[in-house]
């Protein structure tokens with residue numbers, strides 16, 4: 196075995212159907228008295244349920260979480276937390292709401308309790324993102340890592356199937372890239388493989404029956420493991436491409452991950468064949484990880500072409516230029532011609548072969 200460094204990042208996880216009932220106990224264990232509940236406008240009902248459960252400990256609800264955390268909403272939420280005398284924040288929702296909690300914590304050190312209802316995985320990472328004047332800045336700071344995470348699969352039953360599939364593939368992207376990260380280690384390798392296995396068996400099952408609690412539990416378990424990998428090791432070409440396409444062309448986050456992932460895997464296959472074999476085995480496509488990921492997305496009705504999620508063909512050259520500038524480390528060197536072809540294939544929705 197090669198030498199490696201492993202740094203454990205600590206957070207407390209309460210997992211299982213119905214675990215929202217432990218919320219008050221968890222707030223108490225944080226040593227907090229008044230919690231500001233965060234959500235998007237669309238998840239206001241869930242936030243009200245949370246506030247009802249904690250009763251007097253609820254300082255209020257801030258329901259203005261927005262994708263990619265615009266600085267204005269972060270400032271407003273910070274001011275609201277201060278005005279209400281909150282000594283912790285509860286983020287219930289997807290990565291956008293968790294991201295808002297992180298923006299508050301970055302500034303104030305307020306402890307965050309996250310209750311994820313998508314599979315994006317932000318709750319397990321010390322990574323934050325804030326958008327100012329149209330530019331998203333990301334960074335890492337342990338202050339933003341949620342102290343406690345409650346994973347309650349019952350809360351994800353209402354997550355629309357289409358979004359469940361693309362969000363699940365967003366999670367799988369973290370695990371796939373974590374397996375060949377420059378700073379990967381055997382512990383993250385175990386989590387990544389198990390996360391890929393859990394998610395690839397969950398997605399067809401929850402597509403068949405969105406209320407299947409066992410499938411929803413598998414998906415949330417997979418999201419936890421994949422998110423942990425994202426929080427512990429560096430990401431590569433795939434995440435760089437997704438951040439380029441999401442940030443500069445305003446494409447939807449989980450869908451971009453879904454479309455690009457098979458192509459990024461195909462790009463890297465010859466550089467890391469053993470890793471691709473591990474990914475392939477974990478998703479039940481032992482000889483072709485890239486093709487297997489494409490088939491998984493397509494068979495569950497997810498988008499497989501950038502042209503179907505709002506990308507203009509005329510913008511592919513600019514996207515390639517942005518992605519080759521300041522690239523993340525990648526196991527195969529980033530070559531512009533090959534990357535431009537990758538983008539063309541992803542735009543057309545071609546099935547890649549690893």
Ligand SMILES: NC(=O)C1=CN([C@@H]2O[C@H](COP(=O)(O)OP(=O)(O)OC[C@H]3O[C@@H](n4cnc5c(N)ncnc54)[C@H](OP(=O)(O)O)[C@@H]3O)[C@@H](O)[C@H]2O)C=CC1
Pocket residue numbers: 235236237238261262263264288289290291292294312313314315316317318320321322323324350351353354355358362425448449
């Ligand atoms: N820092 C990190 O480590 C990470 C950050 N991220 C960031 O998180 C964001 C993406 O997260 P993601 O979760 O995909 O996006 P969102 O949090 O924006 O959620 C996506 C959609 O899911 C819907 N939704 C969430 N929960 C439910 C539910 N229980 N029932 C029905 N609908 C629901 C939301 O609807 P509605 O709008 O109505 O609430 C929204 O339309 C991006 O900004 C990304 O950059 C992602 C991964 C890791």
Ligand SMILES: O=C(O)/C=C\C(=O)CC(=O)O
Pocket residue numbers: 294315322323324333365434437438
């Ligand atoms: O951009 C961020 O907020 C930080 C990381 C991610 O979004 C990870 C991802 O691309 O899913």
